[in-house]
Amino acid sequence: MRQLFAPGADAILRLALLTGILGIITLLVIAGFVSESNYVTTVGVAPAQPVPFSHKHHSGELGIDCRYCHQQVEVQATAGIPPMYTCMTCHSQIWTGSEMLAPVRASLANNTALHWTRVNRLPDYVYFNHSIHIDKNIGCSTCHGAMDQMQLTTRAQAFTMAFCLNCHRNPENFIRTKEQIWNMEWTPPSNQATQGADLVKQYHIRGPAQLTDCSICHR
Structure with a gap:
């Protein structure tokens, strides 16, 4: 009778299964590291804001x-x-012409809110x-x-x-x-x-x- 599989087929199948399992485990480990990385969690990352508040x-x-x-x-x-009038309690007296603070002055003058990018969510x-x-x-x-x-x-x-x-x-x-x-x-x-x-x-x-x-x- 002719053999359906070559003599080494069983070893090849075992190797393929082992490789697949190791590959899945590796992907899961990598996914775990990526999910906890600063790239995903944004820990330590300062997003762009309308005013660079310090x-x-x-x-x-x-x-x-x-x-x-x-x-x-x-x-x-x-x-x-804080509402803009809180900022302007000081900045109506100091740095009154600062270009950096122009959005704050405009917000108060126009009674419109600044749209801050939320950091902690x-x-x-x-x-x-x-x-x-x-x-x-x-x-x-x-x-x-x-x-x-x-x-x-x-x-x-x-x-x-x-x-x-x-x-x-x-x-x-x-x-x-x-x-x-x-x-x-x-x-x-x-x-x-x-x-x-x-x-x-x-x-x-x-x-x-x-x-x-x-x-x-x-x-």
Whole structure:
């Protein structure tokens, strides 16, 4: 009888299957790296804006408090974008003829909003409230990085689910004293383990079982 397959066909088939499996695994690994890369997450990337606003200059060098511009961060879900009259409280007196600030002056004069490119964005299926995090002593820099050192605003974190869960499972590692909430240079002190645990109790922060419940972030 004639053989349907050559003697080495079985080995070739095994090699082809192994190559295919390795190829799929390689593609999945590459896709994982790409999905977490700065190219996809835009971490560290400063998008074009109508005005090249510098947090480093305003917050870091001039010492302007975050809440002067983000006035609703302590009471509402969003931090808020300052209206142009907030900018013009200063810039009606200084840099009044700056070409760079022409869009700000025009916005106020024409009563039209500047269209900023959003830097920090969560998926629509994720609920986040700034006010509760501020109320529970989670500082700005924990999520947004050292804003006072950013010449142009960039995203400091990818805001993956793992990033949020890390804090919700271990809030004692990130909670601060009240006076440190707005400190962009804050780092956990040597006694953070005990201080953090005490602050968690003091501010009645829920336990990990509740903080990691799906309904906390997905409503």
